Amino acid sequence: MRGGRAAAAVLLTCCLFAAAPWATAQSARPPLVGFFPLGSAASEYDRSLVEAFRQGVREAGLVEGRDVVIEVVWTTDETQVPPAVLKMVQRGAKLLVPVGTTASMAVKRQASTTPILFISVGNPLGIGLVESLAHPGPNVTGFSDNLAELSSKYVQFASELGKSTVVHYLWYSGWTDGQFRLLVTEQAAQSLKIKLSSRPFNDMTEADEALAAMKKAGASVVIVQPSPFTYRMREPLIEAATRHKLATIFAFRPAAAAGSMITYGPDYADLYRRAAAYLARILRGTKPGDLPVEQPSKFELLVNLKTAKAVGVTIPRSMILGADQVIE
Helix, strand or coil: CCHHHHHHHCCCCCCCHHHHHHHHHHHCCCCCCEEECCCCCHHHHHHHHHHHHHHHHHHHHCEEEEEEEEEEEECHHHHHHHHHHHHHHHHCCEEEECHHHHHHHHHHCCCCCCCEECCCCCCCCCCCCCCCCCCCCEEEEEEEECCCCCCCHHHHHHHHCCCCCEEEEEEEECCHHHHHHHHHHHHHHHCCCCCCEEEEEHHHHHHHHHHHHHCCCCCEEEEEEHHHHHCCCHHHHHHHHHHCCCCEEEEHHHHHCCCCCCCEEEEEEHHHHHHHHHHHHCCCCCCCHCCCCCCCEEEEEEEEEHHHHHHHHCCCHHHHCCCCCCCC
16 A cells, blocks of 8 residues: 555656656756857947847847857958857757858858848848748748848938939948949939949958049049948048048948948847847747748938038038937
């Protein structure tokens, strides 16, 4: 009789333990996520985007250390991305989060089966990162920054501020998506009956030479094509343009503080925060391919009046009043 009661007690304990959801949850380690942000840990703005992503993770109901481990991997240039991705895959990462076109393509080449959540890729369909925007593919989805679609806006800004029907355009030729974005900008200029004068460059020496040639050709305002390279090199590019008495138009918010006269583009903090909701859904079992590629929903216009005065460009009052931030 005692033996029967003891056996029943053991059986009941085992059943209760097996039924408890925390039994396996506590013994298992939280999934590892490799996060590859664009920029540098030394940049306050770049760190703020990482924090925006982490804020989104918290808003999605996940606790770092308990539900997920997010390992941030900063890279100073594109060549460091592939080995960093490979190392993360070897460590058993359950999800990879690359930022920008270059890093996202490197991740896709290195991790053919690991789920991928990209952020800030302008042309994911055109570069072959996804199969379609509605159904991206078996292991990939993400958030586009939609910058190519803003080409008309940049051309309008440059034409209005430069008071010319010729708009000058500087682009980095070593980027995967550079040619496509140039083509879209050319089409935008044609639709507005404006001539686009473009000059490619492959390093900062060539960039300086191109800016000098633009100034000689009568330019006062230059559109700098958005790319991972021009994001990283925004400060020396702006310095070079200022030396030649040229105002610049960038897509990235921190370029305004560095001296760009106009910056217009997505609210990247909002984009990063929204992307974290996809992270939560993927870790909870949703297939990346079932999540459509999302677009930005908020945009920012910043105007630097100090730069405008230095290069002799007058900014219309309507543009100043419509800006989200004015630097004086």
